[in-house]
Amino acid sequence: MKYEHWLDDPRHVKQLWRGFLVVLALTVLAGFFVDLHPHFEIENWPGFNAAFGFFACLLMILVAKGLGLLLKRPDTHYAEDESDE
Secondary structure (H helix, E strand, O other): OOOOOHHHOHHHHHHHHHHHHHHHHHHHHHOOOOOOOOOOHHHHOOOHHHHHHHHHHHHHHHHHHHHHHHHOOOOOOOOOOHHHO
């Protein structure tokens, strides 16, 4: 008998996404009511912290993909060299 995890059900995954989006929206809305003590004027913009976090994460993903292309090795890199036989 195979045990299925509750995250295997697409309905639960959809509920989690909705919950995460609600929490994200609430944190952006909370920025209107909380003094964030900004150091720069741009930090006063509504939703700036959420947008900054999103674009910083996107930049990290793109840099990692670029490094992967630059540093990758062929699949046979660690295979024994056949010319030594």
